[in-house]
Amino acid sequence: MTNTTPLLSVRDLHVSFKTNDGIVKAVDGVSFDVANGQTMGIVGESGSGKSVMVSAIMRLNFGTDVIVSGQILLNGIDLLALPESEMRQVRGRDIAMIFQDPLSALNPFYTVGYQVAEAYLVHHPKTSKAQVEAIVLNALDKVGIPDARKRMKSYPHEFSGGMRQRIVIAMALINQPKLLIADEPTTALDVTVQAQILELIDSLREENNSAVMLITHDLGVVAETIQQVMVMYAGRTAEYATVQDLFDTPSHPYTQGLLRAVRSFDQSTRGSLVSISGTPPSLINLPEACAFRPRCSQEMGPQSACATQRPELRTIGASQSACHLSADEVSRVQREAFSK
């Protein structure tokens, strides 16, 4: 936790879906804070609930079959309690979002200039045409679209993936939001472009003094720009720490697994990718136990707390971790894991 007053404060957030198979608890009691100007990372495998959670923050997933509870406080205002009309004002103005796939995130039927302008006009309806054009031009310039005046009349399919993501970013930042949520913004892009986009996001964050929530399943990608990291597993927080601490002394076996995967990928040649064995659990009717137990590298007996109790988040070393292992056991595991 940081000492600054949090911009965003999420408390005990639950998001579940009703499906034919039963209730899926996609997000199951997550709490965290994001401070002004801070970049926070949320890391986890596919299916760990990251994207569902950020959608919930924007209230993008409020269908009939979705149940959301808890609190999402933005500057102390509970977004979950806002009427839809006011929530609409929050979207795009206070919180903006960048999507994973820039190829499909832009509406193919309208020019990019129109779409960027639209993002501005929603929240500034009375702006004159010329003014809007100037603002849009400026925004496109800022994200590095060359020849923006001409290009704004082009359609999305006429741009490359990286360019499209820049347009999405321009759109997201045009209202200078306090919080920018970037949901795996680089996954769909070429490796060479990935770094550029991340740098762009970071520089714009600084310029606007916005907070950024960066969601990714790839620890390696984010190490440089992030201050605080939350690792999610099966809809729950597994570990919550600063980047430094997380990398140096990961306390949750899952985090350790993730890190091993990253490092082995970095070092080894192709083909010997180390990953965590097993697949993520079904989120339907999850037992009151540690969700990671079946895949955990530590042998835990059926009578242990691991098998019967859900681990609460607690401080272990420098970070907070939801694991039944004692601090000593954790440090022993840390040593074993990284001495090899």
Added chain:
Amino acid sequence: MKSRKVIIGALLVGAFFVSACGSSGSGGSGSGESSGGRSGTDEGIKDGGTLFILDHSTGATNLDPQRIYTGADLGFLGSTITRTLTSYTPVAGKAGTQLLADLATDTGTPSEDVKTWSFTLRDGVTFEDGAAIVCADIRYGVSRTFASEMTGDEGPLYATTMLAVEGEYPGPYTATADQQAAYEKAVECSEDGKTITFHLKNPVADFNYTVALLAFAPVPKASDTADKYTLKPVSSGPFMIKSYEEGKELIMVRNPNWSADSDPVRKPHVDEIHWQFGLDESVIDERMIADAGDDQATIVYGGLQPENLQTVFDDAKFADRRTDGFDGFVSYTMINIKKVPCLEVRQAFWLALDREALRTAGGGPFTGEFADSFINPLLATDYTPGTVTEGVNADGTPNVEAAQAKMDAAKEACPEVHKHATEEGLRFDHGQSELWAKLISIWIDSLGAVGIKIIDNAIEPSKYYATINKDPGDLMRAGWAADWNNASTVVPELFTKEGGFNYSQNWEDPAYPAFSDKVNLAKAEVDRSKQATLWQELNQYVLDQAWAVPGSFTKAQNLVGSRVRNAYPWLPFGWYNVGAIGLAE
């Protein structure tokens, strides 16, 4: 009586005939004749108004006089737009078959040897454009029946068989000058254009009935559009065609150039006749039963559907609007003698066929009465009850025992034919229709009971004649009505080699020459009562040989709107005298 024929083995002509006379049967419980009550009289009739005719078919079969050959059309168009030299008396009952002078001043003057007939045209007879009708118009009209491409599938061929034209005559469109001259020698016009004289190859004692056919109607050469003439023929009668749209409506209005003085036959009452096509049969019946609005001034071309007969005839409130009567047709099954040269098998067929079931499937006793002759009783002079094969049940049910006995006898007498009938099977040609889809199983079942195998050959209607002319089967269904009041238009037509509708190939039968000689005798007989006796004997001869098996004297039922008057069944045509129909207030 009568006139007209159509043939259909319950096919060809569409729904009306299929439903009205599609099956066979005789005797049976029968239904009382019904002549239409008040609608047949002129009670309360007032001139003016519009008469509606509802029709299931998509258009008139034909309006071209030279191509018309069905009773209802002959009567309908003859009474409205097409005049002929002679016509029938416009009254109900037997008197209706009496011949009257129409365009001619009298019913014709034959020569001594009845090989030449002359008719003199009335004064003041005109076409719809006011032009006088002259001999040349009639001569031109008659010449059109020779154009085979025109009459190939339609009109009667009496002109081509009776007229003494030397050499080939291909009709007016393609004839050379010589051919045309030869024709005009056979059909002669007087200098003043008032008298027309027909020269015949053979004596025809009642040629003046022949010319009552619309094929002998006048056509103004200048207006002849050949094939298209059938869309808008020029009228000589009290009505004329204002517009005709196939699939929709034909509108007739009064012909201003027709004068009642010149026409002793037609007494029109209504101003317009709207003939509406393409209506669903069930819908037609439904409207007639409901009798609302214009439908009160409506008659139906076609007749009631069998499934609605119960509604109409079980309820006395329809008594003044319904008619039920014989339509002049005899339905029968023709047997191909070349393929079934065995009397026993033919008789077995007769005995075994379940005519009662067939009649039920076609609508019960209303479809007709089981026939004992090919000559319809309406031809009173020529009809006498025939003697059918012994054992044939009067109620139309099969006599399996007797039939089996005949089959057993056939096994001895003509084993090959027996084998053909029981093993290869007899191919039965009939037109494809929904009703026949049902009837055929009755054939298969009832004949199968005595071992006769039936091979169903449902032929699509448009190819019916092309098919059977090329490749006749063993059995064929048909119906026939006389062209005029003489069995000379029945017996020779159906059973001589020269006949226009003989599909029995009975000239292969050793019994044929005797028959043929006697027919020639009968044709030449000028004494009408002697001639009638000969026809009766010849009819019996055919029954004895079982060249064909009579089915039934068919009936038709109709329902007219409540304001319709003068809608009496006109015997020569088996339908109403439409031109004379009027409306009550």
Added chain:
Amino acid sequence: MLIFIARRLLFALALLFAVSAFTYVIFAALPSDPAALTCGKNCRPEVIATNRVRLGYDKPIVVQYGQFLNGIFKGRSYGVSEGVHCPAPSLGYSFRKHQCVTDLITRSLPVTASVALGAFVLWMLIGVGLGTMAALKRGRWPDRLATGFSVVGISLPTFFVGLLAIMVFVIWTGLLPFPRYEGITSNPAKWFMSLILPWFTLAIVSASSYVRLTRNGILEVMNEEFVRLGLAKGLRRRTLIIKYVMRAALLPIVTIAGLDFAALLGGAVITESVFNLPGMGKLSIMAVNDSDLPILVATTLVAAVFIVIANAFVDILYGFLDPRVRLN
């Protein structure tokens, strides 16, 4: 864009040519002897021979086809003696109906067009309306209702719907008069009344599949990332549905509808049969029953022309409406 249009039109033209040749050959080659079909009970070989010449069936197919094409552009005379002439565009002459086929078709086409147009409007309203409603209220009763309607509708054969409609609305309740086609020019009110049942019959059956198409299309678009982004921008739900969802979802549906409509113009065979409407379908059925080849060739061809033109039109339209197509 111009090149795209030109190429598309050229392709359509080639297709038309292929279709016409194919149609002509199929019909000319198949039946045993079209001339024999013209023959009635008085059938004699001479008559058949005469008719064969009159109908032009004595010439090789290629020549016949050439004459046919020539007739379309220049008009043509039919028959040997006292022949009849049909002015261009002549699609043949029916000796059974005694009329130029072109006349028959110009008379039937308005009927079919009336049927098709009304049914089209209705089915789009019903189909797209219900489909949209179902998608927007997914999982709730309007959705169930609409999907239920669509399943039942898809499973009902057109003729059965038509017959039921007549039975219920005309015979049992008498709510509507007996259907009888009336030209729109001669009596608009009667025209309307006479077509209500055919419209609904056709519309119900077609609408059923459009409910599905629309519903699935909208749901699919709703799941598109760009719709989420729109939402995340703070766009109103209504704006989003109209500008984002409907625009994208309806484009393919409208084009399918265009093709369906064109196909219908060629003749709503079953509906016209059930309701006795003198349109293209009924004309074809009558021609089939009469083995009236010239009419069959012409109706098939006209129907094919509609389909080909509609295809080209839709493709070009797509080029205008969907920016992604423009570049290709």
Added chain:
Amino acid sequence: MTVSNTSDSEAMPVADTAIVGLSPSRLALARFRRDKVAVIAFFVVCFFVFIAIFAPVLTSVFNLSPYALDRQALNDYGNPIGYFGGISWNHPLGVEPGTGRDILGRLMYGARVSLLIGFIGTIVTTGVGLVLGMVSGLRRGLLDSVITRVADLTLAFPSLLLIIALNRPLTQRLESIGVPKGNFARMTYIILVLTVFGWVYMARLIRGQVLSLREREFVEAARSFGASNTHIVFKELLPNLWAQVIVFATLSLPGYVAVEASLSFLGIGLMAPAASWGTMLGDSVRYYRADPTYLLIPGVTLMILVMAFNLMGDGLRDAVDPKSDRQQL
């Protein structure tokens, strides 16, 4: 906005993991079983198939011959005696007007025709479409463009019109080349034209699939190992296509059943005495006022069968392809 969560890329995998470890077909089966409507539809289809197969046995056991005339059941007008088209103990669904043949018996025999045409038509059409689609997708080049052009041409024709128009001449042609005369030839014709006009849709679907599959890693990989086309088709492509093929076939089957009925209604299908639902409907049209039951019974039966197939097909599609709409939240 209900758009929501479904779009969330993580929602689906979550649902899927519930039954993780099952093979795709077992997985599909499990999903299908959960779909109550589809299961009911499946049993309805089975019921009809059972009746069709055992029609001769059933009709003789219950004495419901489809061909036997029953004069006793008709009045003098040839109309059925009794209410609702002569429904009685002897004739549970009444009798045919005019002949007194049993309607239930005829329906049972009619089911054979409908299902036979439906199944054979589907199998042949699917087979032809599958082969041509694969050839077109794999070979590309000239063969591909020929097939594609023929497909374009086929779609340019008004199919129903041509089916009706060519019915008689083609049936005769078939008979003249030795196909047994009568209903066999008629059925052959129907299946033939259904195939001629039906293969295109299947072929297009398959071609598209093949084009995208052939670019996928596993096919590329197989190719790089020098796998033959046969290997690729049977080992790499078909296993990835079967689900779509089956769904497509199931959904097109009811269409063929309905087409048969429509053609028979127009007088183009089978001819009596064979009983088919279409011919029954065609016949009953004339009686729709006098005997509406006669129209309703085959009509409703046809509707139930077609609907059952459609619902079963829908269920199957959802089961093998859970991304389709119904499974979505």
